[in-house]
Amino acid sequence: MSKKYQVCYADEIPAGGRLIVDIAGRSVGVFNVNDEYFALRNSCPHKGAPLCGGLLDGMVTGDAPGHAEFERLGEIIRCPWHGWEFDIKTGQSVLNPHKVWVRTYPVSVDADELIPPKVDCAGPDPSIETYAVTAESTNSGKRRLLCVHL
DSSP: OOOEEEEEEGGGSOTTOEEEEEETTEEEEEEEETTEEEEEESSOTTTOOOGGGSEEEEEEEEEETTEEEEEEEEEEEEOTTTOOEEETTTOBBSSOTTTOBOOEEOEEEESSOOOOOSOOOOSOOOOOOOOOOOOOOSSTTOOOEEEEEO
16 A cells, blocks of 8 residues: 655646655655656666656657657656666656566645645744745645655
């Protein structure tokens, strides 16, 4: 049974962007591919390179010699050490999809939960000059929350 981990708000990863986080001792890359979210283990199966920091690219396909098309831009990640390529959506190797793959994790987007603040405001009074601060909600107070299931 998987456990759900809150990662960030969905709007913190723009389309085509990524966030690399540590979840339960594992480095995981969370990607926004056309407003769909995918999570990959941040380790290339070849030599253990930090895969999720690699170049996001597409792939060339073709049905006959001389008929090539470049497609799936932003869905293929290239290992920064040796250039091995993997499909972000499935974790499968582009070159050898039946034998080599990277671990993927399900990602859910929840609207009703909130990430607790990471800042601990408790403690002694620092006795410095302060200013009043107000916070305003920009979208009815709710943001979509990304959760990775390990």
